Amino acid sequence: MKIAVCQINTTVGDFDGNVEKILLYLDKARKAGCALALFPELTLTGYPPRDLLDRFSFFEKSRKALEKVAQAAQGILAVVGTVLENRDPGNPLFNCAVAVENGAILQVYKKVLLPNYDVFDEARYFAPAPKPEPPFSYKGLKIALTICEDIWNVEGVFTRRLYAKDPVEEIAKSKPDLVLNLSASPFHYAKLSVRQALLKDVSRKTKAPVLYCNLVGGDDELVFDGCSMAMDAAGNLFELGKAFEEDFFVYDTEKPSLKEAAPAGGEIENIYRALVLGTRDYVRKCGFEKVLIGLSGGIDSSLVAAIACEALGPQNVLGVTMPSPFSSRGSIEDSRQLAEALGMEFKEIPITPIFEKSLETLEPAFQGLARDLAEENLQARLRGLILMALSNKFNRLVLSTGNKSELSVGYCTLYGDMCGGLAVISDVPKVMVYQLSRHVNRKEPIIPEAVFTKPPSAELRPNQTDQDSLPPYETLDAILRLYIEENQPPLKIVKAGFDAQLVGEVLGKVNRNEYKRRQMAPGLKVTGKAFGMGRRVPIAQKFKEEP
């Protein structure tokens, strides 16, 4: 039997658009002689629908969408993800895989394991099935359905076993000929190899080929990377779907032809592509065409500009440099040169006159007190003001340019450089910002060399550099990674080779600045732990961690 794996980019709540796309791929599958077409998790609703699931009309639309797909699946079995009603006590919906053909439902599978950690909230909406539905027969094959997390309860994947039951073991008992998995598994940079190991485990346990169809596309903070897979019963990888693009491939159960899988991109390349896709989809799915970026002449805004130009085309990107009395001439020139190299529109709007007028206005209230952070933040906020004014006037979405290192320790201004609809690199530590920028320059010099070599500076007072307030970024990023991504206790971080006082200071800064991050724009997740939905820390609290 020929099976089509349809790795599509859905949009949350866009039932018409999602159905249209499914129908297109069903046609493609039929033309390729396939008897079955497999789609990603929650194909009809998009993923993650979050509290839209509470709306009755959302459920109603999903029902109608399923009917349309069932009607269109003439002579081909479409396996799509959607929600179905739970009539028993518990949450009102099931997260389902439904196999439909010729207007009828052949099989319903309800997700057993509901992820409810990090960015996932599935126990908020769904009732878990008590056990996996047994395989169903189709054209002489016993086909087992599974959904995403159902195949993830494998020892060694997580530091602790999250679920007592393993649906894969249950399914293995029924000796399926084929295992299908519908997934919406978001990207982070170390995930691809984990998924392959996982699928190997499934094929080993069930002694059956496994077809894995993963969602592709950006949805708010999450970027789904695709990379769907076909694996035979022996755990050989037959096909690997494209990363960060829609894709379609066919697996023939009778004569699987082992294809050389396209070499996976390097870590930095993958992160870059995730950011490009995440930016493109956020902007487009929000209904915007054009974006706007404040260019400081530093590495962060240079990288974001490059990502935006690749995501949306340079004709849709406007860079604005907003010099203050403390901006170096070099910074303005570096910004201009970057904009030229990228082919994007460029404007220079100095903030000095408004800055001076603001100081004058505030003078009576400031009572002759010495300049401090207030005047520094003021400049950052005036830049935010200009960007937002241009955003309102020309309907351009502002992309904010703060990196994870500075957001972690609060080296950023709320309502200033934090302004924007999307925080493109809010999950990218500063050292990785440099690596990604080198990747931008891999073929030709785009980001001016001076941007790499000059010491990072907010340029909010004379001769300021980031390292006046922060440890070297290599040190800071390493501490932050141990603390935020790896969730290590302070003592372990110190034991990894860092000064105890420094560790205490950094952790203290992270905790004191939760209030800023609570008001940040959604940011694209590319590491194992990003700020936003996946990290929920109270603000008004007094927990202190010291080594």
Next chain:
Amino acid sequence: MKIAVCQINTTVGDFDGNVEKILLYLDKARKAGCALALFPELTLTGYPPRDLLDRFSFFEKSRKALEKVAQAAQGILAVVGTVLENRDPGNPLFNCAVAVENGAILQVYKKVLLPNYDVFDEARYFAPAPKPEPPFSYKGLKIALTICEDIWNVEGVFTRRLYAKDPVEEIAKSKPDLVLNLSASPFHYAKLSVRQALLKDVSRKTKAPVLYCNLVGGDDELVFDGCSMAMDAAGNLFELGKAFEEDFFVYDTEKPSLKEAAPAGGEIENIYRALVLGTRDYVRKCGFEKVLIGLSGGIDSSLVAAIACEALGPQNVLGVTMPSPFSSRGSIEDSRQLAEALGMEFKEIPITPIFEKSLETLEPAFQGLARDLAEENLQARLRGLILMALSNKFNRLVLSTGNKSELSVGYCTLYGDMCGGLAVISDVPKVMVYQLSRHVNRKEPIIPEAVFTKPPSAELRPNQTDQDSLPPYETLDAILRLYIEENQPPLKIVKAGFDAQLVGEVLGKVNRNEYKRRQMAPGLKVTGKAFGMGRRVPIAQKFKEEP
């Protein structure tokens, strides 16, 4: 047996502070001749600790705190809430009630039902106990422990039954002499009567007296109202703890003396007190002394100023009026008069000069385009800029003053009037803002009468009023209530008596403005559904609801 109900105000992560308070109340209980002292849910950690629960050192500190309480509980049984480790598959912690005396643990009870809807995320952290622990014996009484949600699975309380099992029925089988419940049940305006009905149900089913100890205090978005209760086996209410304050009362199982419960406050009074407590605790638990409010001369900022003065004392509140070319003289005078009536500090800082300089700066970029929303937002953002500059300079927390009606439909400026550390009335619809303001004036005129009578206006262009863009607030609030709080489908809202086109427009505005609310300050929840943690809607999505 005499039992003390200790309704205390804990702080998340403040193990030392929480233990100190527990010890104080243990002393009080001992002096009152009590054999048992009951505390609220998660007494040691504070509620809700959220992702702090992922930190190993948080768990470690909770263990040490429990030891201290156990040691201090000499000759008295302390029943406190804390987390304990789960060594089986599943989430790593249990949400527990622990009874300790003379340094030893007498009983551990693990929460069975874990709320994971609205503002609750307990399935993210805790493993559920499979069934309630049977009662334990203490001084001849069979005492059953329960935690919050465990007694909430009663038909008729929720529109659907969320859990298959009912721990109360299970407990009833073991015929306890006494049922204790440790709670952290947040306030919303219709909740008190629900809780009383619930406790009646528990006493009816178990045929035992029920002692209910609820948390009091503000923790980020949530305000816990206290209102602890003692009910006899017949469902008579014996004691009702104070609302919105710490409290302590004693219930004697042998000779319960029926006290006249203090009359519950009216709905508006309760909401007002919730906002006062929520504001006080947010400001104090964040480590601030003083706050800052932009006074527009309108009803919203007047109400917030009154709340702040009651919460923190007028000496800690600064009001700033920031007139623009479109501000009426009346607005400035109303603000000044309000500040005088409240006894708070007052400043006038005009934004006109910076506004003009900003327009001048933007002129080349704006290319002679007509004035529109961009210039209106600019004024709101300049006010935000001034407030934040004062906040930075004088270490004052900014309280933002937007109401729920305008936040719902996006009639507010991101980084403008939305600036602030706490959105005091973000869950208060405009009509209720007027009611609360009348409550402020109940004894003497505080908010000038003109503020009630003039038509609401943002004063961002000549002769603007809110009703240029919005339906009358009575209509808007009614539609929003049906949509957001009651989660009604559009057709039902129309059937409730509203114009279909208007309903479509309002719902469209709510959905299009999700991006603004994502970046709003935490706001105090006082209704059944508030923006923030309890309402998680994607931004980049295309779901449309029309009647």
